[in-house]
Amino acid sequence: MRQDNLDIAEWIRYAKGNYDAARKMAEQFQPVPLEIVCYHCQQSAEKILKAYILANGDELIKTHDIYTLLERCKSFNPDFEKLVKTGADLSDYVALSRYPAFDTITIEDMEQALVAAKSILDFTIGQIRQ
Numbered sequence: 001m002r003q004d005n006l007d008i009a010e011w012i013r014y015a016k017g018n019y020d021a022a023r024k025m026a027e028q029f030q031p032v033p034l035e036i037v038c039y040h041c042q043q044s045a046e047k048i049l050k051a052y053i054l055a056n057g058d059e060l061i062k063t064h065d066i067y068t069l070l071e072r073c074k075s076f077n078p079d080f081e082k083l084v085k086t087g088a089d090l091s092d093y094v095a096l097s098r099y100p101a102f103d104t105i106t107i108e109d110m111e112q113a114l115v116a117a118k119s120i121l122d123f124t125i126g127q128i129r130q
Contacts, residue, residue, distance in 0.1 A: 011051035018044035041117035
């Protein structure tokens, strides 16, 4: 069942909101809640990729795995391959950020997550608008 443009616009709005929240927390909070910033980056990527899947008339799949979502996006456009390496680590933040973790998220991890989320967001929005 193909979603209408309003539904897709809502997915995009949520994806942008997650990214904006992550960026603002990284810039304004002291100490920076690294795990929460990374979680919002993962959520941004997940939601924008799901918007793209819907925009292409496919059904949503219940997953938080960015790699799986990128593979689905690649079935519509092989150019999504360039995002696989960028987004590969974002999936880890679903669990690492929601519960106390033994692995520590570093500032470098957070900075990479912000770059990855922004890359996925910008590229995917561009593909949806084409």
